[in-house]
Amino acid sequence: MQAHAEDSALADAFAAHERWAFDEAYARYASLLYSTAYHVVGNGEDAEDVVHDALARIWRSPGAYTRSRGAIRSFLVVCVRNEAVSRVRSKQRRLRLVERVAAEPEEHDELRVVDVIEHDRLRNAMTKLPPEQRRPLELAYFEQLSHTEIARTLDQPLGTVKSRIAMGLRKLGAALQPPS
Amino acid sequence: MNEHISESAALYALGLLEPPETNAIDAHVAACEACSQALAQAYDDVAAAASAQPQYAAPASLDARVGSLWTPPKKHGWSLRQLGAIAALLAIALLPTAYLLHREQTMHRAMLADAGLFARMASSPHRMVAFTGGADAKVVYGNDGSWYGVIVRGATRPLRLVWMHDGQRTMLGQVQSRGDLAMIYLPESHRMEHLALADGDRVVAEAKLAF
Numbered sequence: 001m002q003a004h005a006e007d008s009a010l011a012d013a014f015a016a017h018e019r020w021a022f023d024e025a026y027a028r029y030a031s032l033l034y035s036t037a038y039h040v041v042g043n044g045e046d047a048e049d050v051v052h053d054a055l056a057r058i059w060r061s062p063g064a065y066t067r068s069r070g071a072i073r074s075f076l077v078v079c080v081r082n083e084a085v086s087r088v089r090s091k092q093r094r095l096r097l098v099e100r101v102a103a104e105p106e107e108h109d110e111l112r113v114v115d116v117i118e119h120d121r122l123r124n125a126m127t128k129l130p131p132e133q134r135r136p137l138e139l140a141y142f143e144q145l146s147h148t149e150i151a152r153t154l155d156q157p158l159g160t161v162k163s164r165i166a167m168g169l170r171k172l173g174a175a176l177q178p179p180s
Numbered sequence: 181m182n183e184h185i186s187e188s189a190a191l192y193a194l195g196l197l198e199p200p201e202t203n204a205i206d207a208h209v210a211a212c213e214a215c216s217q218a219l220a221q222a223y224d225d226v227a228a229a230a231s232a233q234p235q236y237a238a239p240a241s242l243d244a245r246v247g248s249l250w251t252p253p254k255k256h257g258w259s260l261r262q263l264g265a266i267a268a269l270l271a272i273a274l275l276p277t278a279y280l281l282h283r284e285q286t287m288h289r290a291m292l293a294d295a296g297l298f299a300r301m302a303s304s305p306h307r308m309v310a311f312t313g314g315a316d317a318k319v320v321y322g323n324d325g326s327w328y329g330v331i332v333r334g335a336t337r338p339l340r341l342v343w344m345h346d347g348q349r350t351m352l353g354q355v356q357s358r359g360d361l362a363m364i365y366l367p368e369s370h371r372m373e374h375l376a377l378a379d380g381d382r383v384v385a386e387a388k389l390a391f
Contacts, residue, residue, distance in 0.1 A: 007303030013295070019250045020292035024299060026246050027367050030238035036230040048242045052249070059249050068209070070220025074227035081230060082195035121232035140194050141229065147196045166187030166222075169194065173225025176232045 014072050017062045025072050026055065032073070033080045040084035040144065047084070054083035085144045125175045133168030136161050184208075185215045193222035293356070297329040297365040313385030315339065315377050325371030325391055330355060332362040337379050341366075344374040344386070 013021035026033075033054075037047035058064045058079060069075045126134055136154060139145045145153065151161045185205050191197050192205050209216045297320070300306075304322050311317040317332040330341055332355055341364050343350040355362045355377070377385040 007299055009295075009299045009302060013299070018295075020296050022250050023247070023292075024296050024367065026243075030243065030246075031235050032227075032231060034238035034242060035233060035235045038236060039230070039233050044239065048239060048245070051238070051242060052245045055246055056249050068213075068216040068220070070223050071227070074220070074223035077227040077230045078193050078195075078223045081226065085195040122229055125229075125232065140191075140196055144195070146198075147191055150196075162187045162191060165194070165196075166190035169190040169222065169225045169229075173221070173228045176228035177224070 011067055011072055015065055015067055017059075022055075022059060025076065029073055029076055033076055036077050036080050037084045040081060041088055046087065050084045050087055051080055054080045057083070088144050121176065122172075125172055128175065129168050129171055133164045133171070136165050137168035137172065140165055184212065185218060189215070189218040189222040190225070192219060193226045293365040294358070294363060296367055297363070300327055300365075300367070301329070307390070309387050309389055311375075311377060311385035311387045313377075313383070315385035317377055317385055317387075319375055319387050319389065321389060323391070325389075326369060328366040328369055328372070328375075330364050330375070330377070332377065334360060335362045338362075339377045339379055339384070342376045342378050342383070343372050344376050345372070349376070349378075 010021055010024055014025055030051075033051050034047055037050040037054075038044065041047050041050060054076075058076075064079075065072065065075055126138060129137065136150050136156075139150045139153060140147070147161055147165065148158060150165070151158045154161065185192070185208060188197070188201070188205060192202060197205070205215075205219070209219050300322070301320060304327070306320055306322050308318055308320045311319065315332055316334055317330060319328060319330045321328045332339060335355065335357070338357070339355045339362065341352040341355055343352055352366060352375075353364050355364045371391060373389050373391070375387045375389065376383045
């Protein structure tokens with residue numbers, strides 16, 4: 001897990017809702033959070049709103065983060081990503097994976113890439129998963145389909161889809177975690 | 181939900197579940213250490229996936245919006261009459277209170293900065309260099325040059341931290357007094373190889389930083 005990479009003082013202070021900890025966490029992870037939102041919603045304006053709204057929700061909900069939730073970094077990424085997914089769903093903008101991949105280079109021209117080395121690591125890691133795990137995970141991660149929609153799309157039982165997504169995500173996470 | 185969440189942790193972290201399901205998981209995880217760890221692991225997996233996509237710098241407009249979330253807003257729109265009445269009140273009765281409040285807020289801001297610097301020093305690889313010249317001061321900075329903290333001992337006058345570059349001086353901020361010590365913390369910065377402390381326009385100490 002990532003918790004070891006963060007100092008416990010910051011995590012304690014964040015859980016205690018201390019302002020400096022929110023400042024510090026944002027300073028550390030702003031780029032990651034913005035990028036996470038951007039990859040879901042597909043444009044900078046919505047990505048900015050998503051990060052703002054997710055952090056506002058956390059700030060207004062003391063107790064939203066506890067140490068049992070693990071690393072702040074992961075917690076914030078999941079919160080921002082879920083906010084972005086909700087926004088995409090509410091706007092009924094479910095873009096096809098292929099369309100989004102094709103559109104990415106032009107859309108990102110105006111943005112400053114801060115980590116080009118990471119560019120294709122996720123998609124490369126995805127290709128190494130067994131197809132039966134990769135496809136439902138792609139639909140979940142890139143197309144934000146719900147588990148019932150994925151089951152319907154792939155014509156598979158819901159339980160099978162759930163366990164394949166879970167196994168796929170665990171393998172993906174293990175492959176992408178930085179060496180400790 | 182009484183049974184363990186098992187693979188639902190991944191679905192939860194991926195945002196695939198509906199509110200009734202997430203609420204049930206929240207309630208279960210609050211009381212189940214094993215499932216709490218499973219959920220934290222799923223969070224880490226999603227974060228690892230997000231980190232492996234291209235990363236873009238957050239725009240300055242977002243920084244400003246987010247910063248204002250936890251910074252109390254300044255109040256505007258007082259009429260001159262109201263301002264006059266408040267000023268009179270302060271002058272007559274509340275001046276000591278205002279002074280104490282201001283001092284407390286200043287101390288609070290200073291404590292926030294100190295805590296941020298100490299947390300950074302505890303968690304990030306860093307270096308320390310002493311200033312040479314007429315100030316007993318040290319600069320602590322991240323190995324990658326992304327943050328800096330300057331500590332001055334026994335400063336009798338307010339000092340400013342200055343970045344010396346390309347024959348120019350860029351003012352970075354005022355070193356804030358903490359009694360015998362004075363400090364300044366720059367949580368986000370770019371790499372700076374030459375810093376100075378200035379009393380007014382006069383440089384009193386300099387530090388050359390290695391990376």
